[in-house]
Structures are given as structure tokens and as C-alpha cells.
Amino acid sequence: MATSITEKTKFTYKDYLKTPDDKRYELVEGELLMTPSPATCHEWILKNIGYELESFSEDKTLESPLLTDLKIKLSEVFEF
Template sequence: MEAMRRDVKFTYRDYLGLPEDKRYELIDGEFHLTPAPGELHQRISRELEFELMMYCKSHKGWILYDAPFDVVLSDINVVQPDILLIHAKRKGIITPHYVRSAPDICIEILYPSTSQRDVEVKRQLYLKYGVQEYWIVDPEAQTVEVLLAGKDFFETHRVFTVATPLSSPLLPDLSLDLRKVFAEE
């Protein structure tokens, strides 16, 4: 869906006034409707979240959330990553209703209607506001691209397939079997 536009940029306060029956993101002061994810997206999200939650339980120090949970990057930028991780030393950015700064790791699962926004727009937004690692999960290709924040751009750390366990520079000892994540039920 095309963004809702006007000459004056919308703010987080405007965002809070939207009806709660739909999901929106606010990017550069423009509302973007985010459709409900389909079955494949939900299945991959559930499996990835399960594997990461198991990691978080055995490696203390990480807090995991999933969408819908607002990440307020600024007054005109509010997003809802599919999965996000915050190191416990930064837990002060977590409020009862939203995260008030960039998470350490943001994970987006590509969906046809939002993939361009996830790959291009959010990539720049996450870099600008300090996300350290950005994972782009491609259900069609069955890959996860792990990107690391550099000074001016995200660099590809590695593109993982079902043949290679996923590892992360920020998550020591993580060895995530993507066959489980992408498995059909």
C-alpha cells in the first residue's frame, strides 16, 4: 500500500492515534500500512524465534521481542521489526509499550508487499539509528543475510543457507540450523 502523505510529517503522537485494528509503521513522517503476515512468514518467524529464545535462555544477556512491538527510533520513525534482540546492558531502552532506541539486532522476514521497504528503506533507517546487526530472511531463497553496521553502510557478514549453520558476530556460540527454520510442516 502506498504511504499516506501530507505536507507536514506525521509524528509518534499521530501514530498513537491510529486505529488499533491495523498495523502501521511511521517512516520519515509517513504512515505505511503493514499487512498481516501469511502462513509461511508466520511459520519461519515462529521457528526462528524459538531457536533464538533457546539461545537467549542458555546465554544470558539477551532480550528477545517479536512484532508487533513498536521501536521508536525518533519522533517521525517508528518501526516493528519481525524479531528484535536487545542486550541486557541496554534494557533501559525498553518501556512497557515500546523500545525507545535502536535494538542491537533487527530481523526482517521478507514479504512480497514489504520486501522493498525492508531491504532498502529500513536498511538505511537501521544504520542511521545504530542497529548493529540486521538480518534479512528470504523465505523464497531460504537464506538469511547477516549484515553488520559499518560507518557508512551495512556490510554483508555472510549469506547463510540451509547447508550452513547461521552464526552471528554479536551472539557468541550461536549455531542456528536453518533447516529447522525453513522446514515445511
């Protein structure tokens, strides 16, 4: 009896950029995941990132960062 093995599609950062604009997706090791609403901890982390970016922009005379559409790309390939 033959067994069919189905490979999962590996998504890329370009694929991620094509997702709907509801900001509920994450790309983890080539897998596209729909994420739940942010928890309180997530909001605190976002606030701290915003504070650091704001401090940087004041020092460098850049415009104030908007965090509503913040995307952080760590690398093309996730490695430990």
C-alpha cells in the first residue's frame, strides 16, 4: 500500500507581506500563523519598543515612530 506524503508549503517574507491587512499573522519558520489578540504582556513590550524608538528619533531628529503597523524582521531564516 502506497502512502502519500504531503509537504507543507514554506511561506516567505514576501508571502507574509501579501496577507490581509488585519495584522493577525506571523511567519514562524516558514509557517504562516494566525495570531490571537495581543495579551497585556505583548502590549507592555510594544510600549517599551515604542519608548526606545521615540528616544532614538528625538536624538536623531527623525519623525516619531508609529507602532500601529510595526513589523520586526529578525532574519530570513530562524535559527537558534
